[in-house]
Amino acid sequence: MRGLASAENRAGMARFGIATETALGISNVELRRIARSTKTDHARALELWQSGIREARILAAYTADPKALTLDEARLWAADCNSWEVVDTVADLFVAARFEQVLIPEFANDNREFVRRLAFAMIATCAVHLKQEPDSALLAWLPLIEAHAGDERNFVKKAVNWALRQIGKRSAACHGPALTLAEKLAASGNRAARWTGKDARRELDSPKVRVKLGLAG
Numbered sequence: 001m002r003g004l005a006s007a008e009n010r011a012g013m014a015r016f017g018i019a020t021e022t023a024l025g026i027s028n029v030e031l032r033r034i035a036r037s038t039k040t041d042h043a044r045a046l047e048l049w050q051s052g053i054r055e056a057r058i059l060a061a062y063t064a065d066p067k068a069l070t071l072d073e074a075r076l077w078a079a080d081c082n083s084w085e086v087v088d089t090v091a092d093l094f095v096a097a098r099f100e101q102v103l104i105p106e107f108a109n110d111n112r113e114f115v116r117r118l119a120f121a122m123i124a125t126c127a128v129h130l131k132q133e134p135d136s137a138l139l140a141w142l143p144l145i146e147a148h149a150g151d152e153r154n155f156v157k158k159a160v161n162w163a164l165r166q167i168g169k170r171s172a173a174c175h176g177p178a179l180t181l182a183e184k185l186a187a188s189g190n191r192a193a194r195w196t197g198k199d200a201r202r203e204l205d206s207p208k209v210r211v212k213l214g215l216a217g
Contacts, residue, residue: 001024002028004026005023006026007025008025009025009026009027010023010024013025013032014026016216017084018084020054020184022052022127024153028058031055032062038059040065040066041063042064042065042069043064043194045064046073046162048063049077053140054081054086054142057080057086057143058086061086061089061090062089065160066096066098067094069094071103074094074099074103074212075095075103076192078103079089081114082116084117084158085118087114090118094118094122095129095130096129100122100126103120104122107119108144113153116148116153117155117159120145123138123141123144123145123166124159124163124165127166127167127169127174128166128170135170135171135174139167139173139178140166140172141178142167142177143162145164145167145181146161146181146185149185149196149197150188150190150192152190152191152192157192161195161196162198163173164196165178166199167211170184171205171213175213179205181200182196182198182201182204183197186198
């Protein structure tokens with residue numbers, strides 16, 4: 001990976017709000033290529049994570065074994081997260097490990113910015129990838145979204161918004177409750193909640209989403 005390091009890519013990452021203090025400047029596309037060639041190896045993934053290098057940690061998330069991952073390991077990784085795209089990558093792993101019922105409420109209750117973001121990134125991931133779960137399992141997270149919609153920290157706010165939008169786009173059954181919450185938040189006196197509500201309402205009420213869900217007209 002050090003041979004693929006790029007100062008130009010690091011500069012580009014910084015412009016997107018990625019923490020680059022330990023970054024090599026390797027794209028996620030390239031990291032996925034490496035992951036495909038190196039395959040799953042949980043012990044190696046744990047060592048990669050311990051390196052502290054941004055790309056090594058993302059590769060760790062790509063190649064860890066969700067069946068071997070423990071809750072304690074997940075909690076340690078969450079505590080180490082210091083950049084939004086690392087958070088969003090490990091969210092996929094934690095959902096694949098089916099830790100969402102334990103970790104989403106736990107992480108949402110944690111005041112650390114990136115740990116709390118992880119809770120809502122996991123909700124968004126659940127909405128997209130857990131297709132066999134009943135819609136009611138996703139709708140059950142709406143009160144948690146409402147409870148933390150007032151968090152004005154950028155990376156939390158954007159993840160709360162993301163979670164709400166992904167639930168609303170999941171199905172026709174999810175759309176109505178998610179849109180109702182978006183409208184409620186849009187009328188909030190809290191700036192962060194109001195932004196989340198207006199932005200989510202704009203997407204969920206769009207003709208494109210309505211047609212996709214069979215709600216047109």
